[in-house]
Amino acid sequence: MGKQLDNERTMSNRELFKKLFVFLKPFIKHFILALVLILAAVGLELTTPLLYKEATAEMTNNTVDLGKILACTGLMVIVFIVTAIIQFIEAMILQRAGQGIVYNVRNEVFRHIEYSSIEQINQIPIGKLVTRVTNDTATLNMLFTDVIVNLVRSVVTIIGVIIFMFACDVGLASYMLIIMPVILFATFFFDIFARKAYRKVRHNLSHLNASLSENLSGMKITQAFNAEEKQYREFKERNNKLKKSYSHQILLMAIYRPFMYVCYAATLFIVFWFGGKSALELAINTGDLTGIGTLLAFYLFIDKFFGPIQELAEQLNTLQSALASSERIFEILDTPSTIYDEDDVIELEEIKGEIEFKNVWFAYEEDNWVLKDVSFHVNPGEVVAFVGATGSGKTTILQLIVRNYDIQKGQILIDGIDIKRIKLDSLRSKFGQMLQDVFLFSGNIMDNIKMHEESITDAQVYQACEYVGANQFIQKLENGYNEIVRERGNNFSSGQRQLLSFARTLVHDPKVIILDEATANIDTETEVLIQASLEKMMNIGTMLMVAHRLSTIQHADKIIVLSKGEIIESGSHHELLQTKGQYYKLYKIQYEKNIHFNENQESL
Ligand SMILES: Nc1ncnc2c1ncn2[C@@H]1O[C@H](COP(=O)(O)OP(=O)(O)OP(=O)(O)O)[C@@H](O)[C@H]1O
Numbered sequence: 349m350g351k352q353l354d355n356e357r358t359m360s361n362r363e364l365f366k367k368l369f370v371f372l373k374p375f376i377k378h379f380i381l382a383l384v385l386i387l388a389a390v391g392l393e394l395t396t397p398l399l400y401k402e403a404t405a406e407m408t409n410n411t412v413d414l415g416k417i418l419a420c421t422g423l424m425v426i427v428f429i430v431t432a433i434i435q436f437i438e439a440m441i442l443q444r445a446g447q448g449i450v451y452n453v454r455n456e457v458f459r460h461i462e463y464s465s466i467e468q469i470n471q472i473p474i475g476k477l478v479t480r481v482t483n484d485t486a487t488l489n490m491l492f493t494d495v496i497v498n499l500v501r502s503v504v505t506i507i508g509v510i511i512f513m514f515a516c517d518v519g520l521a522s523y524m525l526i527i528m529p530v531i532l533f534a535t536f537f538f539d540i541f542a543r544k545a546y547r548k549v550r551h552n553l554s555h556l557n558a559s560l561s562e563n564l565s566g567m568k569i570t571q572a573f574n575a576e577e578k579q580y581r582e583f584k585e586r587n588n589k590l591k592k593s594y595s596h597q598i599l600l601m602a603i604y605r606p607f608m609y610v611c612y613a614a615t616l617f618i619v620f621w622f623g624g625k626s627a628l629e630l631a632i633n634t635g636d637l638t639g640i641g642t643l644l645a646f647y648l649f650i651d652k653f654f655g656p657i658q659e660l661a662e663q664l665n666t667l668q669s670a671l672a673s674s675e676r677i678f679e680i681l682d683t684p685s686t687i688y689d690e691d692d693v694i695e696l697e698e699i700k701g702e703i704e705f706k707n708v709w710f711a712y713e714e715d716n717w718v719l720k721d722v723s724f725h726v727n728p729g730e731v732v733a734f735v736g737a738t739g740s741g742k743t744t745i746l747q748l749i750v751r752n753y754d755i756q757k758g759q760i761l762i763d764g765i766d767i768k769r770i771k772l773d774s775l776r777s778k779f780g781q782m783l784q785d786v787f788l789f790s791g792n793i794m795d796n797i798k799m800h801e802e803s804i805t806d807a808q809v810y811q812a813c814e815y816v817g818a819n820q821f822i823q824k825l826e827n828g829y830n831e832i833v834r835e836r837g838n839n840f841s842s843g844q845r846q847l848l849s850f851a852r853t854l855v856h857d858p859k860v861i862i863l864d865e866a867t868a869n870i871d872t873e874t875e876v877l878i879q880a881s882l883e884k885m886m887n888i889g890t891m892l893m894v895a896h897r898l899s900t901i902q903h904a905d906k907i908i909v910l911s912k913g914e915i916i917e918s919g920s921h922h923e924l925l926q927t928k929g930q931y932y933k934l935y936k937i938q939y940e941k942n943i944h945f946n947e948n949q950e951s952l
């Protein structure tokens with residue numbers, strides 16, 4: 349999933365079709381039936397020129413057999429009606445199969461993304477992932493409902509026409525062979541150019557999408573920095589590139605179609621020029637219209653021949669885009685998650701909550717060590733706080749315990765068991781995580797706290813909210829617990845979001861609580877609430893926390909001070925104050941700032 353391919357295809361067609369077949373297999377009956385229907389429809393359609401020929405031949409001299417002509421006309425009407433019915437049924441069958449396949453693919457892709465590691469997801473812009481699940485699967489639908497069958501239809505029609513022509517008149521049919529190389533040559537070259545043009549369009553489109561989704565997420569910042577014009581210019585430039593590449597693609601199409609039209613006219617001209625003379629002579633001299641009938645049939649055959657030829661190039665083009673889309677989809681599906689369960693993992697029923705880091709080394713990017721030889725031990729029920737400058741590795745430590753990332757060296761143990769040996773969902777179910785930036789889903793407050801866990805009752809939610817003090821603001825909302833939460837919870841303040849995340853964690857009954865406190869400013873009233881509920885939560889079980897206000901962590905059993913990924917001090921609040929090291933300095937700064945702040949407040 350790491351590589352982003354907009355331009356190049358790396359899988360061979362064979363490989364791709366093999367993979368696609370896995371999705372197609374449950375619907376194979378639909379496709380076979382559709383193909384049979386296509387063959388029937390094409391066969392039926394191709395009989396119409398012959399019926400024209402028969403009817404014309406009947407008009408010899410004055411002995412017109414009206415009955416036969418009417419019979420031919422009647423047959424034609426039947427052929428048209430039956431063909432239309434067949435086409436309807438075939439389209440319905442294919443649509444059903446195509447939609448079924450794409451439904452499965454969309455589910456599969458989403459599921460796969462859900463189980464990918466955070467590292468892998470971070471590597472791909474969200475805009476691109478959205479495109480994978482929606483646009484690319486839609487293109488895939490086209491492959492099944494449109495491209496493959498139409499290609500088959502075109503090829504069958506072209507071959508059918510050639511056979512019918514030769515069966516009808518070998519002499520006239522061989523004139524067709526003159527024009528064939530020109531058509532093949534032109535289609536071949538067109539295909540090459542069209543493929544290039546298509547890749548360019550894809551590339552520019554995906555750049556535009558990525559920049560769009562980033563811009564939409566960051567609109568607040570854009571406006572805050574008055575960067576609208578600059579971002580607009582950048583967008584305009586990308587948009588312009590996209591427009592140009594589309595124009596180029598359209599130009600190719602615009603050349604191909606008229607060119608084929610000229611070929612069509614030339615073929616008609618050749619056939620009528622060489623075949624017309626003898627047919628006319630026959631008709632004038634003997635009154636026999638057979639030759640004219642054959643010419644008429646050829647006129648219709650040529651028409652039926654060039655129809656699919658004109659579409660063939662477009663279909664090949666669509667085939668390319670559908671294959672490129674399916675490759676991008678398989679690129680996701682074929683990339684296993686970097687965080688996965690080994691075969692011999694164990695399920696944890698209960699844990700005591702003992703945590704140990706043994707000489708842990710970790711780097712997000714190779715050799716750029718973010719944690720260097722970190723070791724610490726947390727007893728069950730203890731509260732441990734991490735302190736340190738920004739970027740010192742606090743969040744990283746918390747992420748490693750729940751295996752958002754795997755460490756490179758050392759060991760992390762829960763109750764004495766290496767976390768790599770514990771089943772991932774069983775490991776994570778024991779932890780309640782409150783992250784640095786709280787994420788709320790669109791929906792309502794109740795759903796956001798329950799997070800789809802059906803065993804949690806409303807009463808438990810009320811209780812948890814009361815415990816953490818979230819009920820105070822929820823009760824003031826117009827719809828209480830049913831208050832709508834907008835995307836990312838942007839209709840709540842960051843303090844409120846944090847209280848909701850406390851309640852969310854609590855109600856899931858974790859054995860270990862992980863708290864990464866936000867640095868964002870919170871109003872004093874909410875801050876008092878948060879402080880109070882934090883202190884309460886310290887009694888629930890083992891707790892690992894990052895708190896920026898040192899007053900919060902004074903009661904922690906142990907405080908670990910980090911600097912540039914290394915532990916430089918650890919101990920209780922009082923022990924650390926006595927050693928007069930880094931913690932003492934930090935505490936003094938905050939303490940003095942607070943006194944200063946309080947003095948200012950009082951003098952106001
Ligand atoms: N996903 C990532 N990919 C690469 N590097 C990262 C990633 N996340 C964090 N880092 C780097 O790891 C280091 C530690 O980051 P971390 O988030 O653990 O800091 P922190 O102590 O939590 O800081 P803060 O107090 O600002 O939250 C930083 O230098 C950061 O640049």
Ligand SMILES: [Mg+2]
Pocket residue numbers: 742743744784864
């Ligand atoms: Mg952090």
